Amino acid sequence: MRAATATALPADRLGQVFTVLERVDRARDVGELAELVLEALGSVLGFRNTTFFAGSTYSGLFRDPDPLLNGRQRSMIREYRERWSDRDVFAQPRESAVLHRTHAAAVDTREPTPAADRPYLSWLARNGLENLAAVRVAPGGGQALFGIFGPSGTVGPAELAQLRLLGRQLDAIARHLPEHATAAPPPLPPRLAQTAELVGRGMTNAMIARTMELSEDTVKKYVSRLLERTGARSRTELALVLRGS
Known part of the structure; x- marks a missing residue:
């Protein structure tokens, strides 16, 4: 896992974070927030292979029966459910601790990794996904992860700093949103x-x-x-x- 280092965000990357937050500001419930975030991760930050998993507990979110999936994950979800959900690198204690502390973490399969993580990371690499990151939020007392996957180099130190800032802001938003909106709905995402x-x-x-x-x-x-x-x-x-x- 990439070590946490202090990385100052240049103005353009900081502006991208604000743009994402503006895009999701109209969300009225957690489901809409997830849809808007995934769209903005692609259109603003350029992350095309993304997921959203949620659950009442952190360990349970990896078995979400109805996640949102964009990009290659659509063709990989069946095997993930059958073989890898409990072996997801972000389900492991070390990565979980980083996500709870900083709201975002990233892993590059080219870097040394614990032996227990290698089969899962090798499976991702065989599918052309050599770099992965996650952003954790806690909507309504539950737990959720935005997953970001890509070729090597997709999430470097600058991108990780961006995701950590974004994660803190999204967590603050998600904590105050209902699971389902009760007021008149906003325009559809x-x-x-x-x-x-x-x-x-x-x-x-x-x-x-x-x-x-x-x-x-x-x-x-x-x-x-x-x-x-x-x-x-x-x-x-x-x-x-x-x-x-």
Whole structure:
């Protein structure tokens, strides 16, 4: 694991952190926060392979049955659940301690690592992901991790300093958000809005997944959120509501 060092953020990187925080400011619940953060990690910071796992406890979040997945993780999630969730490098005591202390940690598979971590890191490397980082937040007393994966060099000292600053701010935001919004909903996040448009056209989850390059599990989660927002009792009713809007 990359050692924690003090790294001063240049103005442009500090500005990127503020941009991400501005993008997520309209989140009304934890689910919306997660969607907006993943979108901003890609569009602002350039991290395309990202995840969001949540649970009532830190150890339990790695078994989240319905995580948000972007990029290569969509094709890797089944094997992760079957073989690696309990062996995730960030589930181990050393990395967990760093995340609880600093809100962000990074690992590069090219660096010396404990023997227990090597099988998991080798699996990631075989899938072209040689660098990984995580940002921890504690929404509503629970625990959640934003995962960031990429080729070697994706998360260097400057990026890690960025993520630690961002993690502290996101944690402060997440702690005050409900799991589900009770007030009138804000405008849909872009991914949810695109899902709504495609459902309104009568597309199936499989068709939407191919169009949006998402897993069907993620599309199902988006459709469930749309059902909650609209009060529709079925997918057919949801499509009619969305066409009318």
